[in-house]
Amino acid sequence: MISIYTVDSFTREIFKGNPAAVCTSFRDVPSSTDLDIFFQQIATEMNISETAFITKANDSSSNSRYFLQWFTPTNEVDLCGHATLATAHVLFEEFLQNSSIDELIFETKKVGELKVKKCDNQGRLQLDFPMGDPQSIDLGNQILNEIKSKLNITQDIIAIQLCKRTKKLLIHLSSIDDNIKPQQNLTEIKFDQSIQPFIRGIILTSKSTIPTTTDFISRYFAPWNGILEDPVTGSAHTVLAVYWSRILNKSILNGYQKSARGGHVECELDIKNQRVLLRGHAVTVMQGQLQIARDRACWSGTTDKSGSYSGRCTNYHVHVGLTACGTQHGDHEYIVAMNSAQFDLHTPNKNPNHNSLCGRRIQVNGPRGSVEVRIVDRCPGCPYGGLDLSPAVFRTVAGNLDVGVVHVTWNWK
Numbered sequence: 001m002i003s004i005y006t007v008d009s010f011t012r013e014i015f016k017g018n019p020a021a022v023c024t025s026f027r028d029v030p031s032s033t034d035l036d037i038f039f040q041q042i043a044t045e046m047n048i049s050e051t052a053f054i055t056k057a058n059d060s061s062s063n064s065r066y067f068l069q070w071f072t073p074t075n076e077v078d079l080c081g082h083a084t085l086a087t088a089h090v091l092f093e094e095f096l097q098n099s100s101i102d103e104l105i106f107e108t109k110k111v112g113e114l115k116v117k118k119c120d121n122q123g124r125l126q127l128d129f130p131m132g133d134p135q136s137i138d139l140g141n142q143i144l145n146e147i148k149s150k151l152n153i154t155q156d157i158i159a160i161q162l163c164k165r166t167k168k169l170l171i172h173l174s175s176i177d178d179n180i181k182p183q184q185n186l187t188e189i190k191f192d193q194s195i196q197p198f199i200r201g202i203i204l205t206s207k208s209t210i211p212t213t214t215d216f217i218s219r220y221f222a223p224w225n226g227i228l229e230d231p232v233t234g235s236a237h238t239v240l241a242v243y244w245s246r247i248l249n250k251s252i253l254n255g256y257q258k259s260a261r262g263g264h265v266e267c268e269l270d271i272k273n274q275r276v277l278l279r280g281h282a283v284t285v286m287q288g289q290l291q292i293a294r295d296r297a298c299w300s301g302t303t304d305k306s307g308s309y310s311g312r313c314t315n316y317h318v319h320v321g322l323t324a325c326g327t328q329h330g331d332h333e334y335i336v337a338m339n340s341a342q343f344d345l346h347t348p349n350k351n352p353n354h355n356s357l358c359g360r361r362i363q364v365n366g367p368r369g370s371v372e373v374r375i376v377d378r379c380p381g382c383p384y385g386g387l388d389l390s391p392a393v394f395r396t397v398a399g400n401l402d403v404g405v406v407h408v409t410w411n412w413k
């Protein structure tokens with residue numbers, strides 16, 4: 001059995017704020033299981049914006065130190081604020097309620113240590129996160145008009161900044177209303193290749209019309225991570241806090257994310273240590289157990305290069321420049337990008353150029369045809385088993401490019 005909780009973060013009310021799932025207790029998982037694959041399968045099954053997984057940190061006997069990972073329904077992410085808040089809430093409320101521990105330390109893969117501590121006796125928690133670094137950027141009129149069209153933005157744009165550290169594009173608008181909503185797929189936007197890898201989400205923000213309680217409002221869209229619109233985004237506020245502190249000349253700010261669920265985030269800048277302190281509440285909504293079928297191969301985390309897979313595949317244009325495998329290609333070639341969950345398992349020391357899957361051939365079978373292709377890249381937005389197909393491959397298996405998405409089976413050669 002695996003304990004699993006759903007928690008609404010940055011709110012005191014259930015069905016508000018941002019929901020996250022938190023998974024604990026992996027004692028019953030066979031030692032042969034590749035946890036990253038297993039975690040991705042659970043996150044896909046949960047199908048909410050983020051699922052957090054906590055295990056005891058290596059060589060730690062302390063109840064205050066853990067290893068933390070976050071997965072969307074399609075891929076693992078480097079940082080997630082609301083799921084971190086949810087995780088700390090579960091630990092404090094369910095496991096440490098009789099303990100004197102008031103601060104937790106989470107080790108992570110990409111962003112170092114994160115600290116979460118109790119602020120008071122009312123359940124408010126403080127996240128200690130790396131500070132964002134948004135900088136002005138010129139996207140050009142064509143890209144800007146495409147963003148406005150796809151999000152139905154009619155307001156004036158005051159400023160545009162990019163935070164490469166968090167991979168978030170910030171757009172300051174004159175106002176934000178409910179008419180803003182994705183009209184088309186934002187992932188179809190072809191940013192300049194120099195910035196494309198640094199955009200995994202778009203923040204829209206404006207100055208609050210109620211300055212006595214809120215300094216700024218925002219909305220956040222991240223289809224690159226399988227999230228159309230995120231209800232309340234802690235990591236986005238590490239960027240928003242820096243941006244608005246420069247404008248308002250304040251180090252403590254209150255933000256409100258104006259999604260359908262909505263949520264408040266208090267932000268404080270720690271300039272000396274280059275950190276942003278995020279404060280908010282959380283509430284547990286559900287608690288349950290995940291059933292484990294110990295003899296099922298489907299979750300055993302197979303990482304060998306054998307067997308068959310099926311998945312949702314999309315078409316992408318092969319840009320001039322280096323792929324994750326360090327090679328260059330064109331749209332006419334029979335090549336694919338593999339979902340990052342499978343691709344990264346074969347990346348030693350996080351160096352994709354040494355990935356044993358680079359150049360590996362697979363057979364892709366679609367409704368209109370089959371073709372043998374080479375793996376040359378990773379696809380962060382593809383679900384487990386999914387692929388990004390070059391136009392040449394997509395035409396072969398789907399018939400034409402207008403289909404958009406095609407379900408295929410594929411196997412190693």
